[in-house]
Each structure stands twice: as C-alpha cells, then as structure tokens.
Amino acid sequence: MGKRSRPRLGALASHWSTGRRVAFLAAVLAVLLAGAGFAAYVTTGGGRGAAPADEPSASGPSARPGTSVPASGTPTGTVSPPPRLSDPLAYGRAAAVMLWSYDTRATSRDQQLAGMHAWMTTETKYTDWTSIQAQVPDPLLWSRMHDQAQYATATVSASRFPSAFKQALAEAPAALTEAYIYAVTVTGKQTIAWKDGGGGAEDRSVTLAVQCRPSADCALVAIAPNTAP
Structure with missing residues (x-):
C-alpha cells in the first residue's frame, strides 16, 4: 500500500453523535419550513499514515481560514468551473470532486478559494462560505504543500439524499419550494501525490447542501454533517 499524505483537502468523517444528527435534521427542517439559514459543520478524519520526513506534518488544514470572500475576477488556476446542472445529485457529485481536488503546483491558495467560491449560491441568506473555505489549508501549509508539488484528484462512486432529508420532505413535502435546498451525501475516493513518487489514496464522504431552483x-450552499444512511 502506498504512503498517505497527511496534508489534504476535504477529508471528512461521519463520527456524529445522535444529538448532532437530530440537530442537523432540525436545521434541514428549518431551511425547508422557515427558509432561513442552514446549520453546517465540518469534521476531519479518515485514515492516518506516516508522512515522508520532508512532508508537512499535519492531518488537514492547520487552521481555519477567515471568512473573507475572494475578489471577483480572481484567476482560479486549475479549479474546475461550476457545471450548469439542474439535478442536485449530479451537482453534488461534481461539487465533491471539486472539493477533493487541488494542484498546489499550478494553483495558489487565493486561486483555490476563488475557484471554490464560484460554485456558491449568490443568495446570501442561505450560503455558508465559511464551511467551504475551511477545507483549504492555511497559507503556510499550502506553501509547504506547494514545495512538495502536492496535488490531488478525485472520483465519485455514489450520491444520494440522506434519510434525514427524505424524512423532512415526507413530513412537509411542499416546504422545499421556499429555498430549494437539498442535502446530498456523496462518497468517493481522493488520490494524492507529491514529488519523488510519494502518494496514496483514501475514501471520502461528504454531505453537501445544494440549492437547485427551477x-x-x-449552486453550492454549505458542507453539512453526514447523516444517517
């Protein structure tokens, strides 16, 4: 098995207590019924392996970035542009690939943020940019990853509506028309590589809030906690 890289983008886990799962369902219902806000949380986890001696020693973003919004018109490097899709499951798959992919060889941290921000909904009453930009390592760690020529690609195996979201819709089927925000759980794999042949792969799972108005x-709204299957 190949070595795994500790500094990575978008490593999420589903270690959520019952209380947090209930809180997430309440947040989904709040969006559907009241049309205001979406509770978004981020966790980090997954397999941990020994990094090469010259690799940055970190298990993910070493500090949450601030809540600044990239300036409009900022070049986005290798970040893929948002697709024009009307299916939340398809958009969720594309967004997950975007979140799990990066190339520090050709993309600056500011470019990465600008590219990710282009995927966000423009409806500020719903958007949670903080939960998205928290996936990007701080400037120092990004610089160290660049020194190691680190990059990542991603593939998606499945996307689905989690049971908590489907339950919320079953209880109030007409409420979706307020915000048109869908919870989409995506699973897949992230493959990471760096110079001198280093690399590895890990499974990924993330629950996204996706807005798809008719x-x-x-558009992307937030990263949310994983919910019950």
Whole structure:
C-alpha cells in the first residue's frame, strides 16, 4: 500500500453523535419550513499514515481560514468551473470532486478559494462560505504543500439524499419550494501525490447542501454533517 499524505483537502468523517444528527435534521427542517439559514459543520478524519520526513506534518488544514470572500475576477488556476446542472445529485457529485481536488503546483491558495467560491449560491441568506473555505489549508501549509508539488484528484462512486432529508420532505413535502435546498451525501475516493513518487489514496464522504431552483442552475450552499444512511 502506498504512503498517505497527511496534508489534504476535504477529508471528512461521519463520527456524529445522535444529538448532532437530530440537530442537523432540525436545521434541514428549518431551511425547508422557515427558509432561513442552514446549520453546517465540518469534521476531519479518515485514515492516518506516516508522512515522508520532508512532508508537512499535519492531518488537514492547520487552521481555519477567515471568512473573507475572494475578489471577483480572481484567476482560479486549475479549479474546475461550476457545471450548469439542474439535478442536485449530479451537482453534488461534481461539487465533491471539486472539493477533493487541488494542484498546489499550478494553483495558489487565493486561486483555490476563488475557484471554490464560484460554485456558491449568490443568495446570501442561505450560503455558508465559511464551511467551504475551511477545507483549504492555511497559507503556510499550502506553501509547504506547494514545495512538495502536492496535488490531488478525485472520483465519485455514489450520491444520494440522506434519510434525514427524505424524512423532512415526507413530513412537509411542499416546504422545499421556499429555498430549494437539498442535502446530498456523496462518497468517493481522493488520490494524492507529491514529488519523488510519494502518494496514496483514501475514501471520502461528504454531505453537501445544494440549492437547485427551477429557474436557475444548481449552486453550492454549505458542507453539512453526514447523516444517517
């Protein structure tokens, strides 16, 4: 088995207590019924392995970035642009690939943030940019990853509506028309490589809040905790 890289983008785990799962369901219902806000949380986890001696020693972003919004028109390096999709499951798959992919060889941290921000909904009453930009390592760690020519690619195996979201819709089927926000759980794999042949792969899972209004393309709202299957 190949070595695994500790500094990575978008490593999420599903270690959530019953109380947090209930809180997430309440948040989904709040969005559906009241149309205001979406509770988004981020966890980090997954397999841990020994990094090469010259690799940055960190298990993920070493500090949460601030809540600044990238300036409009900022070049986005290798970050893929948002697709024009109306299906929340398809958009969730594309967004997960975007979140789990990066290339520090050709993309600056500011470019990474700008590219990710282009995927966000413009409806500020719902968007949670903090939960998305928290996936990007701080400037020092990004610089160390760049020194190691680190990059990651991703593949998706499945996307689905989690049971908590489906339960919320079953209880109030007409409420979705307020915000048109869908919870989408995506699973897949992230493959990481760096110079001198280093690399590895880990399974990934993330639950995203995706907005898909009938008259507009889908957009990313937030990263949410994983919910019950």
